Amino acid sequence: MSVIYVLLAISLVVAIIFFIAFIVSVKQGQYDDSYTPSVRMLFEDELVKPKKTTTEEFKQEKNQLNKQV
Amino acid sequence: MKVTNCYHCGDSCERQLISFDEKSFCCTGCKTVYEIFSSNDLSHYYELQGAAGTTPKAIEGKYDFLDNEEIISKLTEFNDGNIQIINLYIPTIHCSSCIWILENLNKLNNHITNSQVDFPKKTIRITYKQEDFSLKDLVLLLAKIGYEPYISLEDFEGKKKVADRSLIYKLGVAGFAFGNVMFLSFPEYFDLGSSAASGGEYWLNKYQDLFRWMMFLFSLPVVFYAGWDYFVSAYKGLRAKLLNIDVPIALGILVLFLRSTFDIAFDLGSGFFDSLTGLVFFLLLGKFFQQRTYSFLSFERDYKSYFPIAITRLNTSGKEETVPVQEIVKGDRILIRNEEMIPVDGTLVYGNAQIDYSFVSGESEPVLKETGEQIFAGGKQLNGVIEMIALKSVSQSYLTQLWGNAVFKTDKANSFQNLTDSIGKRFTIAVLSIAFTATIFWLFYDPSKAMNVFTAVLIIACPCAIALASPFTLGNMLRIFGKKKFYIKNTQTIEQLAKIDTAIFDKTGTITTTQKSTAHYEGMPLTPEEESILKNTIRASNHPLSRSLYDLLKEQNIITLDEYEEHVGKGLESSKNDISMKIGSANFVGKTNTDNVLDTSIYISSNNDYKGRYVFQNQYREGLSAVFKNMSETLNLAILSGDNEGEKERLETLLPKLTPLYFNQKPETKLEFIKSLQDQGKKVLMVGDGLNDAGALAQSNVGIAISENINVFSPACDAILDATKFQQLYSYILASKKAIRIIKMSFMLSLLYNCVGLYFAVTGQLEPVIAAILMPLSSISIVIFTTIMTNFIGRKLP
Numbered sequence: 001m002s003v004i005y006v007l008l009a010i011s012l013v014v015a016i017i018f019f020i021a022f023i024v025s026v027k028q029g030q031y032d033d034s035y036t037p038s039v040r041m042l043f044e045d046e047l048v049k050p051k052k053t054t055t056e057e058f059k060q061e062k063n064q065l066n067k068q069v
Numbered sequence: 070m071k072v073t074n075c076y077h078c079g080d081s082c083e084r085q086l087i088s089f090d091e092k093s094f095c096c097t098g099c100k101t102v103y104e105i106f107s108s109n110d111l112s113h114y115y116e117l118q119g120a121a122g123t124t125p126k127a128i129e130g131k132y133d134f135l136d137n138e139e140i141i142s143k144l145t146e147f148n149d150g151n152i153q154i155i156n157l158y159i160p161t162i163h164c165s166s167c168i169w170i171l172e173n174l175n176k177l178n179n180h181i182t183n184s185q186v187d188f189p190k191k192t193i194r195i196t197y198k199q200e201d202f203s204l205k206d207l208v209l210l211l212a213k214i215g216y217e218p219y220i221s222l223e224d225f226e227g228k229k230k231v232a233d234r235s236l237i238y239k240l241g242v243a244g245f246a247f248g249n250v251m252f253l254s255f256p257e258y259f260d261l262g263s264s265a266a267s268g269g270e271y272w273l274n275k276y277q278d279l280f281r282w283m284m285f286l287f288s289l290p291v292v293f294y295a296g297w298d299y300f301v302s303a304y305k306g307l308r309a310k311l312l313n314i315d316v317p318i319a320l321g322i323l324v325l326f327l328r329s330t331f332d333i334a335f336d337l338g339s340g341f342f343d344s345l346t347g348l349v350f351f352l353l354l355g356k357f358f359q360q361r362t363y364s365f366l367s368f369e370r371d372y373k374s375y376f377p378i379a380i381t382r383l384n385t386s387g388k389e390e391t392v393p394v395q396e397i398v399k400g401d402r403i404l405i406r407n408e409e410m411i412p413v414d415g416t417l418v419y420g421n422a423q424i425d426y427s428f429v430s431g432e433s434e435p436v437l438k439e440t441g442e443q444i445f446a447g448g449k450q451l452n453g454v455i456e457m458i459a460l461k462s463v464s465q466s467y468l469t470q471l472w473g474n475a476v477f478k479t480d481k482a483n484s485f486q487n488l489t490d491s492i493g494k495r496f497t498i499a500v501l502s503i504a505f506t507a508t509i510f511w512l513f514y515d516p517s518k519a520m521n522v523f524t525a526v527l528i529i530a531c532p533c534a535i536a537l538a539s540p541f542t543l544g545n546m547l548r549i550f551g552k553k554k555f556y557i558k559n560t561q562t563i564e565q566l567a568k569i570d571t572a573i574f575d576k577t578g579t580i581t582t583t584q585k586s587t588a589h590y591e592g593m594p595l596t597p598e599e600e601s602i603l604k605n606t607i608r609a610s611n612h613p614l615s616r617s618l619y620d621l622l623k624e625q626n627i628i629t630l631d632e633y634e635e636h637v638g639k640g641l642e643s644s645k646n647d648i649s650m651k652i653g654s655a656n657f658v659g660k661t662n663t664d665n666v667l668d669t670s671i672y673i674s675s676n677n678d679y680k681g682r683y684v685f686q687n688q689y690r691e692g693l694s695a696v697f698k699n700m701s702e703t704l705n706l707a708i709l710s711g712d713n714e715g716e717k718e719r720l721e722t723l724l725p726k727l728t729p730l731y732f733n734q735k736p737e738t739k740l741e742f743i744k745s746l747q748d749q750g751k752k753v754l755m756v757g758d759g760l761n762d763a764g765a766l767a768q769s770n771v772g773i774a775i776s777e778n779i780n781v782f783s784p785a786c787d788a789i790l791d792a793t794k795f796q797q798l799y800s801y802i803l804a805s806k807k808a809i810r811i812i813k814m815s816f817m818l819s820l821l822y823n824c825v826g827l828y829f830a831v832t833g834q835l836e837p838v839i840a841a842i843l844m845p846l847s848s849i850s851i852v853i854f855t856t857i858m859t860n861f862i863g864r865k866l867p
Contacts, residue, residue, distance in 0.1 A: 004276060008283075019245045026237050036188040039165050040172065 077122040117166040123215035134379030135205035157218035222376040243295040243350040284342040314493030321531025359540035420455030424448035525835040529826035534819030534847040542855040549863035554791035575757035576710035581687040592681015606643040692796035740764035822847035
């Protein structure tokens with residue numbers, strides 16, 4: 001049954017890794033702005049080839065945005 | 070009539086229409102921005118959101134101070150002589166197009182390497198190479214595309230604020246420990262009676278100590294890091310001879326920890342580590358929930374956020390030099406450009422001063438000053454370049470002096486005992502007396518259990534649910550009010566608001582709108598030709614009064630005037646066929662004896678014969694009478710106005726009878742007035758808007774700033790109310806009263822839980838598992854109760 005020490009150690013290590021990841025991400029300011037990244041991710045590649053088709057999506061996006069603000 | 074809207078900014082192109090690239094624009098500024106964007110393949114900007122742009126303003130010379138190395142080094146976040154990083158506040162950021170264009174700045178200028186927008190804060194962080202490029206160029210580029218950054222004295226003086234994330238860390242630590250401790254106490258939950266003596270589960274007994282000591286280890290950071298603030302606060306409270314709510318909480322945490330450690334050390338039981346970590350986690354969660362801030366608003370503005378960093382001084386040899394405003398001394402000759410703020414009191418020595426004091430008084434009508442007259446700090450020059458001689462230094466000026474008052478240095482939060490703390494005192498006394506009575510009883514009855522009962526009472530009576538009631542109720546109300554455009558600084562303000570018995574209002578800008586949109590005509594009727602010339606004349610003028618009047622006059626065909634001339638600061642002159650008209654001030658049109666100087670009017674003469682005048686009236690906010698009538702039922706009301714008595718009679722008819730009206734009030738007298746009311750034991754609400762109300766807002770129990778546009782700054786205050794919601798003010802006050810009632814109901818509910826727990830504790834039957842169930846149950850039910858109730862209130866709010 002001494003395997004329980006190993007298991008406990010592993011579970012602890014995993015938990016602590018996630019805990020450290022959390023602290024580091026807070027420290028880097030990843031939680032400071034929780035809104036802009038959600039808009040920014042939709043911009044990708046638009047600059048290279050502006051597509052007309054995406055306009056409608058962005059209109060909706062904008063409407064939501066205006067409601068929030 | 071079909072109205073064409075500007076492709077760039079969306080404003081109507083009624084006054085001026087510029088066609089370019091098959092699109093219409095309202096001014097050359099908008100057209101230029103479009104040209105910049107389209108020539109750089111950035112026209113996608115307009116596809117993201119139609120007409121998203123802002124018209125760029127003329128800024129010539131305004132940013133010359135950015136050439137100053139010292140100023141640059143104070144403003145930049147990082148500067149190694151090659152690369153500079155700066156954080157700029159851009160008030161015009163408002164949609165996804167803004168984010169997109171600002172994050173693609175590197176396409177416009179290859180010196181910019183990176184730019185990142187923080188939308189909620191309306192800031193942009195730009196990294197750029199300094200070589201052949203400067204901060205000034207960057208700011209000019211931004212201004213050119215309609216995103217002029219706002220750089221104020223505050224940025225210059227203020228230390229770089231470091232975001233306080235300690236609560237998130239503490240919450241993380243407590244949550245992490247809570248989860249792990251729960252996990253480790255699972256075996257004990259399922260196998261309650263299995264001690265080695267009674268022959269329980271073999272492996273559980275063997276590893277029992279390991280599990281328990283691990284729980285102990287996890288609880289260490291919770292007690293000594295995450296929960297440390299409670300000990301500090303309790304200690305501070307005790308030293309100030311105050312029994313605040315943190316005293317029983319700290320006592321509970323301490324007893325939980327010591328008793329649990331004692332239990333596992335002497336193998337008496339599993340301890341209460343799960344309850345301990347859970348308790349701290351829930352308490353911190355409450356704190357976190359309460360800590361809602363509106364990052365795009367600031368409640369702590371003083372004159373520094375309005376004032377420019379540097380100003381142009383003319384030295385003795387007549388050369389211009391840029392100096393920081395603090396260095397201005399009495400006798401300096403200063404140059405104020407168009408749209409620049411006057412930083413000190415002084416005498417006008419050159420130029421046509423047309424000064425907008427709206428920052429100071431809320432009065433939108435610019436004031437004309439002639440050479441030799443005094444001008445005051447805080448005004449904005451609207452018409453060309455002026456020169457003035459400083460009479461005082463910045464901090465001694467009429468307006469800025471107000472900030473020397475002690476009221477700006479005291480923190481309102483410290484002088485107010487909130488509802489939770491006031492109940493904390495009675496609660497602590499009750500808990501301690503129950504604990505001692507029960508212990509004394511058990512000492513006689515069964516001394517071995519006495520200590521057990523004493524600690525159990527303190528553990529179970531720990532007022533977790535009470536401490537949660539207020540943060541969750543008020544935190545949620547804060548959010549609800551925020552959705553209704555009533556932005557409150559902190560939860561304490563809601564408690565204060567509920568206690569208000571007197572409400573004082575400023576006049577201009579607070580109960581009146583800033584747009585003067587009603588006017589009536591007095592004098593001889595105008596002929597149709599004259600009306601047509603009048604409308605066409607003021608069409609070309611950018612003066613705010615002309616614009617207002619233009620919108621009020623009925624439609625006329627556009628005609629070409631034979632002559633048109635604008636006399637700056639005086640009026641307009643035009644002629645068509647045989648009619649020549651003068652429109653403007655009384656002197657300008659040749660009317661000498663003005664009967665009522667208190668009004669704002671536009672005088673009109675035709676062929677040098679005085680015809681009549683348009684008198685502008687303050688337009689009171691819609692529903693003003695109703696708001697005052699409702700409020701007067703429970704509150705004492707008064708008006709404190711910095712203006713003259715010109716509107717007295719109109720106000721008397723609008724407001725409930727006997728509402729005290731005070732005119733010609735200076736900023737200091739407003740402050741003193743509030744103070745004298747407070748000395749009489751009144752709880753005063755001040756509603757104002759301009760910097761001249763700042764003293765009164767700070768002195769009052771609750772200071773609400775009314776704002777037509779929340780992106781434009783309002784003075785330091787406790788809450789900002791969007792002007793469109795002015796009519797709802799009273800219902801918001803009532804809602805905060807209801808919120809307090811909810812907190813009181815939650816107190817009753819949590820006391821009920823405490824009674825149940827106390828029964829177990831006093832009778833000596835408190836098992837760790839009971840505590841582990843009761844504690845989260847009470848906390849969660851309080852959270853659910855308050856959330857449902859506050860949402861119910863919120864739904865009824867208009």
